Amino acid sequence: MSYKCIYNGVVLTMNASGEIIENGAVVIEGARIVALGNEALMGGYEFEEMIDARGGIIMPGFINGHGHVSMSVFRTLGEDVPNRLQRFLFPLEDRLICENYVRKGAMLGIAEMILGGVTTFVDMYYFEDEVAKAAKEMGMRAIVGETIIDRIAPDAQLPYEGIMHAKALIEKWRGDDLITPALAPHATYSNDEAHLKEICEISKELDVPVLMHVSEMAYEISKFREVYQLSPVQYLDHIGVLNNKLIAAHVVYADEADFALLAKHDVGVVHCVAANAKSGRPVSPVNEMLKRGVKVGLGTDGPMSGNTLDVIGLLDQVAKVQKINEKDNTVLTAREVVEMGTILGAKAIHMDAKVGSLEVGKLADVIIIDTIAPHLQPIYDYYSALVYGAYPQDVVFSMIHGKTVMQDRKLLTGDLPQIIKAVQKISKKIKAEMVEM
Ligand SMILES: [Zn+2]
Numbered sequence: 001m002s003y004k005c006i007y008n009g010v011v012l013t014m015n016a017s018g019e020i021i022e023n024g025a026v027v028i029e030g031a032r033i034v035a036l037g038n039e040a041l042m043g044g045y046e047f048e049e050m051i052d053a054r055g056g057i058i059m060p061g062f063i064n065g066h067g068h069v070s071m072s073v074f075r076t077l078g079e080d081v082p083n084r085l086q087r088f089l090f091p092l093e094d095r096l097i098c099e100n101y102v103r104k105g106a107m108l109g110i111a112e113m114i115l116g117g118v119t120t121f122v123d124m125y126y127f128e129d130e131v132a133k134a135a136k137e138m139g140m141r142a143i144v145g146e147t148i149i150d151r152i153a154p155d156a157q158l159p160y161e162g163i164m165h166a167k168a169l170i171e172k173w174r175g176d177d178l179i180t181p182a183l184a185p186h187a188t189y190s191n192d193e194a195h196l197k198e199i200c201e202i203s204k205e206l207d208v209p210v211l212m213h214v215s216e217m218a219y220e221i222s223k224f225r226e227v228y229q230l231s232p233v234q235y236l237d238h239i240g241v242l243n244n245k246l247i248a249a250h251v252v253y254a255d256e257a258d259f260a261l262l263a264k265h266d267v268g269v270v271h272c273v274a275a276n277a278k279s280g281r282p283v284s285p286v287n288e289m290l291k292r293g294v295k296v297g298l299g300t301d302g303p304m305s306g307n308t309l310d311v312i313g314l315l316d317q318v319a320k321v322q323k324i325n326e327k328d329n330t331v332l333t334a335r336e337v338v339e340m341g342t343i344l345g346a347k348a349i350h351m352d353a354k355v356g357s358l359e360v361g362k363l364a365d366v367i368i369i370d371t372i373a374p375h376l377q378p379i380y381d382y383y384s385a386l387v388y389g390a391y392p393q394d395v396v397f398s399m400i401h402g403k404t405v406m407q408d409r410k411l412l413t414g415d416l417p418q419i420i421k422a423v424q425k426i427s428k429k430i431k432a433e434m435v436e437m
Contacts, residue, residue: 002029002048003027003028003029003034003045003046003047003048004027004028004029004047004048004049004050004051004402005025005026005027005028005042005045005047005049005050005051006025006026006028006051006053006058006366006368006397006399007024007025007026007039007042007050007051007052007053008023008025008039008052008053008054008055009024009053009054009055009056009057009058009368010022010023010024010055010056010057010058010382011024011025011026011036011058011059011358012057012058012059012060012338012358012382012383013036013059013357013358013359014059014060014338014339014342014343014356014357014358015343015357015358015359018335020382021036021037021038023038023039024036024037024038024039024058025037025038025039025041025042026058026358026364026366027041027042027045028364028366028399028402029402030402031177031363031364031401031402031403032361032362032363032364032402033358033359033360033361033362033363033364033366034360035360036358036359036360051368051397051399051404053368053397054370054372055371055372056368056369056370056371056372056396057368057369057371057382057385057386058358058366058367058368059342059358059366059367059368059369060119060342060343060355060356060357060358060365060366060367061117061118061119061120061342061355061365061366061367061398061399061400062116062117062118062119062311062312062341062342062345062367063118063119063120063121063122063297063298063311063341063342063345063346063348063349063351063355063356064113064118064120064121064122064298064299064300064309064311065121065122065247065249065268065270065297065298065299065345065348065349066122066124066211066247066249066250066270066272066299066300066301067109067121067122067123067299067300067301067302067303067306067309068123068124068125068301068302068303068304069105069106069109069110069113069121069123069125069131069302069303069309070097070101070102070103070104070105070106070109070125070127070130070131071105071125071302071303071304071305072105072106072108072109072112072302072303072309072423073101073104073105073108073423073426073427073430074088074089074092074302074303074304074430075303075304075307076307077089077092077304077430077434088434089304092430092433092434093126093154094153094154095433096429096430096433097126097127097154097155098127098154099127099130100426101426102125102126102127102128102130102131103127103130103131103133103134104419104422104423104426105423105426106123106130106131106134106135107134107138107414107419107422108419108420108422108423109303109309110134110135110138110140110414111138111411111414111416111419112308112309112310113140113309113311114138114140114398114400114405114406114411114413115392115393115395115406115409115411116309116310116311116312116392116395117311117312117367117369117392117395117398118309118311119140119141119355119365119366119367119398119399119400120140120141120142120143120346120349120351120355120365121135121140121141121142121143121309122142122143122145122182122211122247122270122299122349123142123143123144123145124144124145124146124147124182124184124186124211125147126146126147126153126154126155126156127154127155128144128145128146128147128165128166128169128184129144129146129165129168129169129172131144132144132169132172132173132179132181135178135179136176136178136179137413137414138405138413138414139178139400139401139403139405139413140178140400140405140413141178141179141355141363141365141400141401142178142179142180143180143181143182143209143211143247143349143351144169144173144179144180144181144182145166145181145182145183145184145209145210145211146162146165146166146169146181146182146183146184147162147184147186148160148162148163148166148183148184148185148186148191148195148199149162149185149186149190149191150190150191150192150195151190160191160195162184163183163195163198163199163202166181166182166183166184166202167202169181170182170183170206170208174206174208177401178400178401180208180209180351181208182203182208182209182210182211182247183199183202183203183208183209183210183211184210184211184212185199185210185211185212186212186213187212187213187214187216187217187220188212188213188214188215188220188224188232188235188236189217189219189220189223189224189232191212193239196236196239196241197239197240197241199241200240200241200243200245203245204243204245208245209245209246209247209349209350210241210245210246210247211247211249212246212247212248212249213248213249213250214232214233214236214248214249214250214251215231215232215233215248215250215251215252215253215254215258216249216250216251216252216253216281218253220232220253221253231253231254231255231257231258232253233248233251233254233257233258233261233262234257234258234261237261237265242261242262242265242267243265243266243267244265244266244267244268244350245350246265246267246268247267247268247270247348247349247350248262248267248268248269248270249270249272249299249301250270250271250272250276250284251269251271251284251289252276252281252282252283252284253282254284254285254289256292259285259288259289259292259294260292262289262292262294263292263293263294266295267294267295268295268297268347268348268349268350269289269294269295269296269297269348270296270297270298270299270345270348270349271284271286271296271297271298271299271318271340272298272299272300272301272305272306273286273298273314273317273318273321274300274301274306274307274308274313274314274317275299275300275301275302275305275306277317277321278305278306278307279305283321283322283324283325286318286322286332287322287325287326287331287332290332290336295344295347295348296340296344296348297340297341297344297345297346297347297348297349298311298314298315298318298340298341298345299314300314308392310392311341312341312386312390312391312392312394312395313391313392314341315337315338315340315341315386315387315390316387316388318332318337318340319332319334319337319387319388333383334381334383334384334386334387334388335383337383337387338383338386338387342356342357343356343357344356363401363402364399364400364401364402365399365400365401366398366399367395367397367398367399368395368396368397368398369386369390369394369395369396370394370395370396371385371394373394375389375390375391376389376390376394393409395409396408396409
């Protein structure tokens with residue numbers, strides 16, 4: 001037996017009782033956690049590798065529940081103007097997006113996430129097999145969904161061609177230990193009823209998740225009210241596609257009836273506070289959803305919408321925005337917010353049996369936060385330090401599936417300078433294309 005150990009830190013388990021272990025240690029065998037507790041337990045093992053947390057926080061990696069990682073190639077493009085997606089993004093995607101852009105953009109985004117303590121991300125885009133390959137090569141855990149939409153798209157000559165690509169993606173990646181393939185109908189308003197039902201059936205038959213933008217846009221709400229006299233969530237219930245395979249991104253517009261349906265059908269919700277704020281959308285009623293038992297995780301959205309892929313930054317934003325929204329500082333405690341970034345996020349993407357907390361039997365997705373920094377000392381409350389104090393740069397170690405992918409801030413599974421250079425090259429081509437627009 002060969003064991004690894006992470007020791008000399010405070011273990012924030014994020015288990016159901018919120019156990020925190022001072023002078024803690026986590027023992028890993030292969031891809032799994034086989035023991036954790038006080039450092040005294042280390043005496044029972046012989047270790048092939050010992051990782052010293054140097055008094056920092058040892059915790060489960062963060063979960064980025066929604067995004068389009070390859071859109072990092074468009075980061076900071078066409079900011080702060082009306083209709084930026086229609087004016088810049090969609091035409092550029094139609095003209096330029098190809099396997100190479102998707103792959104290089106994904107590598108940049110995955111590097112950023114690994115360096116920021118994210119150990120699982122959920123992605124939906126075109127040529128999604130390239131995202132899967134990049135994640136696999138870089139040792140990152142991901143749910144990858146091929147986009148299905150009612151029009152032609154960068155990788156689809158026909159409407160709904162994405163279903164065919166999604167099936168191929170599922171066939172290729174099903175059973176992989178890092179990659180979970182998925183179907184990703186773009187949104188409630190860009191897929192018709194028949195296709196949403198078909199996608200739902202495929203997901204049940206092949207036992208894969210469904211990723212979709214839900215209740216995000218004002219025009220989406222008015223469309224469903226006008227045509228069906230229903231909210232988008234009620235409409236999805238009405239056509240029978242709400243279930244525990246669905247991971248609904250955004251859910252900005254929702255009321256009591258929607259909360260009840262989301263909770264009843266065990267739909268995961270991913271709140272994208274930074275992207276929503278930047279788009280000037282209303283505040284998603286996250287606190288209300290949590291009170292009604294809806295599983296709400298956090299997502300950055302794509303790097304054109306939320307700009308960074310930093311989940312630690314979202315912790316601070318979600319807490320403050322909810323407190324402002326409800327004019328109440330007691331709303332969303334720091335512990336609840338860290339749960340949203342870890343175990344609750346894992347529940348929202350239906351992966352909590354495997355990841356999201358440090359517990360015996362779970363996969364070893366573990367990070368270390370260095371706390372010897374002026375912005376983090378002293379610490380009376382670990383959750384509060386993480387939510388209101390920590391930066392992604394404070395993450396100094398990351399292990400995914402038992403393999404070290406980042407140590408002392410160095411990415412071990414990719415050549416970061418090369419990755420950045422490749423995306424800069426792409427950005428020059430995008431700039432040249434914009435001059436002609
Ligand atoms: Zn999105």
